[in-house]
Amino acid sequence: MKKAVIGFLVLALFLVSAACSANGGSGSGSSAKKTITVVWYPNESGADMKSSREAIDKVIADATGKKVVDKLTTDYNIAIEAIASGNADIGFMAAQGYIEAHKKNEKVLPLVVNSGASGTLKDAVYYSWIAVNSKDADKYKSNNGYSIDGIKGKRMSFVSTSSTSGFVVPSSRIIANFKSDHLKQEDLQVGNKFFKQVVFGQSHQGSAVNLLTGKADVAAFCDTELIRYVDLANGEMNKEGSTYKVKANAEEPFNKLGGKEFTVLAVTPVLNAPVVMNTETLSKSDQKKVLDKLTSDDVANDKGIFAPEGSKGMYAKTQDERFLKIEDGWFDEIRKLSE
Incomplete structure (x- = not known):
């Protein structure tokens, strides 16, 4: 009887091992x-x-x-x-x-x-943008250009905390810009610490929509995910201070936002x-x-x-x-x- 049980167990182990192997x-x-x-x-x-x-x-x-x-x-x-x-x-x-x-x-x-x-x-990069609605861009002017100095206390939209160009890179730039605030990335994930409110778009398109629909005052997103929905309205591509306009025939989720404009305050290269x-x-x-x-x-x-x-x-x-x-x-x- 014991030999039969042992034999059964050995067979079972063999079958499990074979199944694991077949499944990688x-x-x-x-x-x-x-x-x-x-x-x-x-x-x-x-x-x-x-x-x-x-x-x-x-x-x-x-x-x-x-x-x-x-x-x-x-x-x-x-x-x-x-x-x-x-x-x-x-x-x-x-x-x-x-x-x-x-x-x-x-x-x-x-x-x-x-x-x-x-x-x-050598040039395998795209660009992370921090942008505001163009109608508000003058509030962020600094000398002959623009800066992110005025974003503290605003409503902010990121993409996701797992997004490189939609959170990790822009949050690092914000931390470097506001050194005296001694910020950590987690401080930028919630409101009432540095920003008044923080929302996440769950995509670069979603973060931009948050900005253009008034759910956020400032937003982070990248050039490669937005460029098929917008045209360069003023300035140079991927240059700080440039303005982009949503195409009249843009597909979802920008299909009802044709003509809306945003201005980029900060541009950072990303791998x-x-x-x-x-x-x-x-x-x-x-x-x-x-x-x-x-x-x-x-x-x-x-x-x-x-x-x-x-x-x-x-x-x-x-x-x-x-x-x-x-x-x-x-x-x-x-x-x-x-x-």
Whole structure:
């Protein structure tokens, strides 16, 4: 009887071990997996980005021969948790989101990042903006330009505490500007400490809408997520003091805000946002296939992904933009901002 019980237990353990191996429990993923799940931040989850998502999904599907399923989100934390927990295999995120996901699960690693116009990492940056409604911009004039000196006590909109350009970078700039206040990032997350009130848009678009609809006096968001909805009305692109106007035919959530203008008080460069992977759920074979395809000339020249001026895509194509392989250490600069 005892021998039978022992034999049963050994068989059960063998079956469990085999099941774990088949599901990628070894930490290397399973090449037998039939689908790859891609999670998207709220900024890219809208209907206006559907064709761009589909273009990237097709690249991944063609590279691996597998079905690609999109996981759309309304909150940064949902996307971060999805990639960290293994409910998603690939994620289009920002630096801070990747850092948080990697903290939760060290098996989450960067895959690629979009380069700058040079086709290298030297100019692989986008820009974080701190803006006000243009009708109020004169209140923030300083000498021959503008400053953020007057934002204390105002109603502030950030994107999410997990947003690099929508919270980590602008909050760091505010802390540096108001040194005598001895601020910490957590002081800027709630009202009645530095700001009168703090709200979160949960996307860059949402933060801008908070500003333009009067829910906030000041807002943080980035250039890449806003540029498809606005035109440069005055000044130079990504220069402090420049004004932008919402397009008359802008898509949601700006479809009822055509003509509204905002002026940018502060512009700060930010490391480009990575595409990340869960190396425990995505097999080594698929990792290589996706990496090789994303960094190929074919993808660099795919107008559905790297879009020339006047067309829609996930990334702008001005010169030699493309995807480049990236390592974890590249994000140390952003990590230091939250220390």
